[in-house]
Amino acid sequence: MSSAEVPSKFHGWCAVSKDSIEGKFVWQEYEPKAFADDDVDIKIMYCGICASDLHTASGGWGEVDYPQVVGHEIVGEVVRVGSQVKHVKVGDIVGVGAQNDSCLECVQCKASRPQYCDNNPVGTYNGRYSREGPGKGAKSYGGYADYHRAPGHFVVKIPDGLDHAIAAPMLCGGVTVHSPLVQYGAGKTAKDVGIVGIGGLGHFGLLFAKALGANVTAISHSESKKADAEKMGATRFIATHSGSDDDFAPYKRSLDLIICTTNDASMPLIGYLSLLRPGGHLILVGAPEGPVARELPAFPFLFGNVSLGGSAIGSPSTIKEMLELAAKQNIKSWIERRPMEDVNRVIPDMNASKARYRRARFPVFVVYVLVNTKNGGKL
Structure with missing residues (x-):
């Protein structure tokens, strides 16, 4: 997909108030950060549902910059890369976890610990970009959506042989x-x-x-x-x-x-x-x-x-090592796949802990993964 084919505005399931987790997410348009030379655009295929999504959307962890697209266990296809991005290319299947950006200059960032950035670690959602560039000051939006735009530093290629839906919840929870x-x-x-x-x-x-x-x-x-x-x-x-x-x-x-x-x-x-x-x-x-x-x-x-x-989340290099271990040892998340359009049924189930040990069918599952079938995700 060429840059001209990537929409200028994205669509996603937005939390618009604290009661969104009761099944009141709204599908609507929003404007992602302006594209920078180190950015990657991803056509979302899968997004795990993390407890952090619920804590954030409900305001349980503090102030929320509504409207907010949550979801930070994102897997999809690269459809656009900036000129400074060299480690992934259009067509690759990649993932983004709970962090979307950092200053990249402080002691922690240079030690491959950007999750502990001394300045501004930016969450994949409910954050604000602060590095100099066209996206400075813009909101970060997550993965209950069709597309995701992320600084390339925080985009990791999914290893061959690792099921993409199984990989998704590893990007934060794992x-x-x-x-x-x-x-x-x-x-x-x-x-x-x-x-x-x-x-x-x-x-x-x-x-x-x-x-x-x-x-x-x-x-x-x-x-x-x-x-x-x-x-x-x-x-x-x-x-x-x-x-x-x-x-x-x-x-x-x-x-x-x-x-x-x-x-x-x-x-x-x-x-x-x-x-x-x-x-x-x-x-x-x-x-x-x-x-x-x-x-x-x-x-x-x-x-x-x-x-x-x-301990908080993990660096892109740690995510890469973890995914390689999972691929090598055939480690599988215990998941249930649900259509992306079922968000307002899945989130209340998650909030009621129905994602834990429901035994309607074997195998038991522990986490939900939203599947964007129109973007190539497989239920």
């Missing part, structure tokens, strides 16, 4: 857990890894921790997900029914690393910390809408020699 697993040595220095929560993020945690060579423990509030967790790679399951010490006591000091994916602000942090060996790390990747600990005693840290930290 890399959000893959990044800290690699950073903290899963399968290497961290031989025994725990994953808290078996939802969208958590199922990726189990899949990737196993792929990286770790002994994997699934941690959930009940045993209802045990069989599925084992299919995803867990060799041990801890049910934290009440969050009391009795739930954790048999497993104390048995893990080197825990990735916590839950969005529950009342999570039993002290119990999780007790599972760590000295020198261990508890890393938060879920993002509750409220504080996770109003009073956190010092003694578990002092006498356990453990640390509590966090």
